[in-house]
Amino acid sequence: MSIELLTPAEMATADALTIAAGTAGIVLMERAGQGVSNAVLREAGADAEIRILCGPGNNGGDGFVAARLLRRQGRPVRVAVLGDPSQLRSDARSAFEAMGGGWEALSLDFVRSAPAGRVLFVDALFGAGLDRPLEGLARACIEALNEAGAPVVAVDLPSGLNGADGRMLGAAVRARHTVTFCRRKPGHLLQPGRCLCGTTEVVDIGIADATVASLEPTCFANAPGLWRASWHPPAPEGHKYDRGHAVVVSGPLATTGAARLAASAALRAGAGLVTVACDPSALIVHAAHLTAVMVRPVRGVDGLGEMLADRRLNAVLFGPGAGVGEGARSVVKRLLDAERAVVLDADALTSFGDAREHFLALSRAARGPLVLTPHDGEFQRLFPAFAGLDRLSAARAAARECGAVVVLKGADTVIADPQGRAAINDNASPWLATAGTGDVLAGIVTGLLAQGLPAFEAAAMAVWMHGEAGRVAGAGLISEDLLPALKLVVAGLAGEEDR
Numbered sequence: 182m183s184i185e186l187l188t189p190a191e192m193a194t195a196d197a198l199t200i201a202a203g204t205a206g207i208v209l210m211e212r213a214g215q216g217v218s219n220a221v222l223r224e225a226g227a228d229a230e231i232r233i234l235c236g237p238g239n240n241g242g243d244g245f246v247a248a249r250l251l252r253r254q255g256r257p258v259r260v261a262v263l264g265d266p267s268q269l270r271s272d273a274r275s276a277f278e279a280m281g282g283g284w285e286a287l288s289l290d291f292v293r294s295a296p297a298g299r300v301l302f303v304d305a306l307f308g309a310g311l312d313r314p315l316e317g318l319a320r321a322c323i324e325a326l327n328e329a330g331a332p333v334v335a336v337d338l339p340s341g342l343n344g345a346d347g348r349m350l351g352a353a354v355r356a357r358h359t360v361t362f363c364r365r366k367p368g369h370l371l372q373p374g375r376c377l378c379g380t381t382e383v384v385d386i387g388i389a390d391a392t393v394a395s396l397e398p399t400c401f402a403n404a405p406g407l408w409r410a411s412w413h414p415p416a417p418e419g420h421k422y423d424r425g426h427a428v429v430v431s432g433p434l435a436t437t438g439a440a441r442l443a444a445s446a447a448l449r450a451g452a453g454l455v456t457v458a459c460d461p462s463a464l465i466v467h468a469a470h471l472t473a474v475m476v477r478p479v480r481g482v483d484g485l486g487e488m489l490a491d492r493r494l495n496a497v498l499f500g501p502g503a504g505v506g507e508g509a510r511s512v513v514k515r516l517l518d519a520e521r522a523v524v525l526d527a528d529a530l531t532s533f534g535d536a537r538e539h540f541l542a543l544s545r546a547a548r549g550p551l552v553l554t555p556h557d558g559e560f561q562r563l564f565p566a567f568a569g570l571d572r573l574s575a576a577r578a579a580a581r582e583c584g585a586v587v588v589l590k591g592a593d594t595v596i597a598d599p600q601g602r603a604a605i606n607d608n609a610s611p612w613l614a615t616a617g618t619g620d621v622l623a624g625i626v627t628g629l630l631a632q633g634l635p636a637f638e639a640a641a642m643a644v645w646m647h648g649e650a651g652r653v654a655g656a657g658l659i660s661e662d663l664l665p666a667l668k669l670v671v672a673g674l675a676g677e678e679d680r
């Protein structure tokens with residue numbers, strides 16, 4: 182599937198450019214309706230009745246085309262129209278007329294009278310043109326549809342879902358399958374949108390790749406096509422110093438596990454060397470646990486500064502298990518002044534909850550690439566002004582404000598850079614919601630930065646690898662299980678059989 186995601190507004194522009202270049206709108210609609218009809222024939226049982234709910238715009242038009250094609254196949258199809266069909270415009274009107282009758286006015290009964298297990302619904306009420314919260318009959322029908330629990334194939338978007346941000350406008354259809362056109366939209370990947378869509382299929386309706394490219398999309402599905410070219414497996418003549426030396430700054434004696442998880446993940450992600458920097462009091466604990474990862478005692482922020490005099494140490498992670506307070510703030514200050522790639526996670530972010538302006542001043546002046554990896558709670562503490570926004574807009578606004586790459590973690594992790602580029606991740610398993618997996622993710626980002634990837638690519642690749650590792654580790658995983666799983670993920674990216 183293509184990785185570009187188009188907002189409803191961008192999609193409308195792509196449609197308009199295609200029409201202006203000589204493809205009639207009704208031709209696009211015919212292809213869209215054909216895609217819907219094909220999906221319905223796959224999803225509906227041989228004896229199922231098909232009931233299509235058609236709205237007042239072009240989404241409804243796709244429904245009329247599908248109705249005509251399905252009837253031509255001999256399938257029993259009922260069509261219900263929301264509003265007065267004499268008000269239909271342009272292509273939707275043509276599609277309605279071509280259907281040749283056989284429709285009724287939409288009513289609650291159209292939904293509620295469906296015998297259980299015998300009807301497949303097609304939701305062609307609203308798609309990209311939804312511009313206000315649902316109410317009245319449309320909303321009541323959508324709620325009845327969800328209550329009935331019958332299978333639904335949604336056209337373009339489940340009605341009620343905002344394609345730009347994945348949020349519901351009042352209520353939304355819960356579909357089994359969604360057929361969209363040309364490219365997916367952010368709302369197909371962001372939650373709750375992704376769950377409302379069921380499986381999502383993209384049908385080619387003849388909008389050229391060059392037309393999509395001319396829109397210069399800035400939002401992408403997070404997949405290897407976005408960053409794979411930035412990453413290189415070890416060169417045959419290379420050595421470990423070519424792959425960077427990552428540093429993970431440990432918390433105090435009682436909270437060292439997070440740093441070890443992160444450090445092991447950085448090594449698994451391919452950093453040439455990884456060192457845990459810790460207070461001398463924590464040395465023995467780390468030394469007793471770590472093997473391939475090195476340990477180095479450093480005393481306070483000055484000790485860390487001395488360690489970083491070695492320019493080969495090129496990427497640093499701080500935050501997991503670090504402890505909250507002034508000590509953490511002074512470490513952050515030192516790191517951002519050190520001309521290194523830096524990842525700040527967990528306590529490193531929380532420590533600035535009451536000192537946000539201070540954090541912004543530091544992050545904007547950072548002398549090397551900077552990646553922040555907050556979960557929702559950490560994000561709200563650091564960027565309360567953006568907490569009410571949808572996750573895509575929130576991550577973008579935070580990245581712009583602090584001049585860093587922001588990884589807003591969750592079921593639909595968003596990666597955003599200060600220039601407005603964003604990626605939405607959809608390969609993560611809910612089993613990743615367990616203690617310590619965030620530390621592993623921060624370690625992977627650091628390991629990729631050590632290998633020289635640019636910050637956005639490192640962050641996006643890390644989130645994807647983390648998701649894949651979760652899939653490999655499978656149900657019941659704990660954070661340690663991600664470490665051996667990463668070996669298989671790296672081997673897969675390198676295109677090599679695991680041995």
Ligand SMILES: NC(=O)C1=CN([C@@H]2O[C@H](COP(=O)(O)OP(=O)(O)OC[C@H]3O[C@@H](n4cnc5c(N)ncnc54)[C@H](O)[C@@H]3O)[C@@H](O)[C@H]2O)[C@@H](O)CC1
Pocket residue numbers: 193196197206209210213236237238239240241242243306307308309310311312313314315316319336337338362386
């Ligand atoms: N040429 C094109 O533009 C193509 C469009 N396609 C289809 O067209 C759809 C977009 O068509 P439209 O832009 O006409 O938009 P929609 O059909 O999604 O909805 C727009 C209509 O719904 C009304 N509306 C919006 N929100 C409402 C609400 N909450 N309650 C009640 N009424 C509401 C609007 O006033 C307008 O009449 C796509 O989703 C896709 O299914 C496809 O046919 C492919 C080609």
Ligand SMILES: Nc1ncnc2c1ncn2[C@@H]1O[C@H](COP(=O)(O)OP(=O)(O)O)[C@@H](O)[C@H]1O
Pocket residue numbers: 527556590591592593594609610611612613614615616617618619620621622647
């Ligand atoms: N429902 C979910 N589906 C997929 N991934 C999830 C889900 N919930 C959380 N995650 C992922 O799990 C990780 C948890 O990180 P975090 O909250 O920092 O945990 P910790 O601090 O315990 O390490 C993040 O990468 C997040 O994206």
Ligand SMILES: [K+]
Pocket residue numbers: 240304305306307308335336337338339340
């Ligand atoms: K729809």
